[in-house]
Amino acid sequence: MTHDLGNGPTMQLARWISNLKWRDLPERTKEVSRLALFDTLGCGVYGYETQWTQALLGWTQAGGGRGASRVWNAEQPKLRAADAALVNGTSSHAFELDDYHNAKLHPGAVVVPAALAMAEQLESSGEQLLTAIAAGYEVMIRSSLALEPSAARLRGWHLTGACGPFGAAAACAVLMGLDAERTAWALGLAGTQGAGLWAFNADGTMSKRLHAGKAAHSGVMAAELAAAGFSGPTQIYETQDGGFLKAFSDKSNVAPLTHELGSTYHLDGVSIKPYSCCGSTHAYIDAALALRQRLGNAWDPMRPVRVGLSKVVDVQCGFDYAPSSALNAQMSLRYCVAVALMDGQVLPAQFSEQKMNDPAIGALAARLDLVDDPALDKLYPVHFAGWVAAKANDDWMQVDILDPTGSTAKPVDAAAARSKFAANNPRLPVEEIARVASNIERHSARDLIDLLVPLSGKRAAA
Secondary structure, three states: OOOOOOOOHHHHHHHHHHHOOHHHOOHHHHHHHHHHHHHHHHHHHHHOOOHHHHHHHHHHHHOOOOOOEEOOOOOOOEEOHHHHHHHHHHHHOOOOOOOEEOOOEOOHHHHHHHHHHHHHHHOOEHHHHHHHHHHHHHHHHHHHHHHOHHHHHHOOEOHHHHHHHHHHHHHHHHHHOOOHHHHHHHHHHHHOOOOOEHHHHHOOOOHHHHHHHHHHHHHHHHHHHHHOOOOOOOOOOOOOOOOHHHHHOOOOOOHHHHOOOOOOOHHHHOEOOOOOOOHHHHHHHHHHHHHHHHHOOOOOOOOOEEEEEOHHHHHHHOOOOOOOOHHHHHHOHHHHHHHHHHHOOOOHHHHOHHHHOOHHHHHHHHHOEEEEOHHHHHHOOOOOOEEEEEEEOOEEEEEEEOOOOOOOOOOOOHHHHHHHHHHHOOOOOHHHHHHHHHOHHHOEHHHHHHOOOOHHHHHHHO
16 A cells, blocks of 8 residues: 655655665765764864764663674774764764864764664675765754754754754665655654754763764664655655754744755765864864964963854853863863964864863963954855954954865865874874775675774774
């Protein structure tokens, strides 16, 4: 017996996902997807040894679940795909190094771990893997755009956690070959698990790290349940009573879900991070580094500094800085600008206990004059814009940044991505990983993961 599934936005997305093939992807989209895959692996391997990743790994092992999917940088155990995605997603988002999109979310830390875990379990080809990653990024980004990201963020949602399950489910649906109906079920089951609250900013706790991993886990589980015949709502986005769009935002708009679907790929706009902190601070770091260079690299901490903010960035990152956790510093605009001016870089080393408690950096962070700028409100989040100004003799020198380093306007290229990977993971065979990732269609998912796993033993013995 057949029945009419309709043609609402959820079903339109589901049909697109279920029909997507490697040959459908534009060359630019394939290129971006390869780079995103490589960059996310580097972030995930770096994050493996963090306290929060190890806690989740211990939790999954305590459950006794066994499977075919590996944790990156760990020889054992092999876990169920959902659990491997949970751990790898959390490690990818573990130190604010992972990619982001101006839809105000981090797609790589959700989609890549989910897709790789499922691809390893299914022994998928590289073409299938990259097609799944492209689908996952696109669905996750469009889900956030439909919410109107700034509006949803100001309601307290962390959009990586809220929208991430859709992206992970879409990627897994591609790999599993789900038909349109079961793909819609997977989206429905993913959407009903979407969550992630910004409360971590109150005290700099670990919950933000969990959001990416849990979203990846939810998406894998959603796709596997759908494949097993567990139904989900086929109008998860648009239904008025409990639909995703109405529940998460007062300014949602269904159009971005399907507008130019298959011809415009929003994933092409993903940004690769050069700095180890919140993406909304990156324009300000660029501006601070430019000022530092112009005014002398030995920064005078008593020099007056002004920083122009949009409303969303002020709410999200403009809080008073007090040393506590790495996340607190990574989300603090005051700390990030101050350490950029003082150190000339904002990398993982700048978030050590010694640096975060440096009294000179803390004093400069407290003295920054944060200025509300309505002009920036009109630009954000299409442009993650910002400016920093410093007193120079009797005048002010200001640097305005429309789009930060790492954005499509000022992209991080493959060579820079390799340098980032190598700097954060010096014992890995970076060039070999880059070669396989950049030609993943000629390899399998397992080929790529094989390059990550054996080195944990070497690292432990070193």
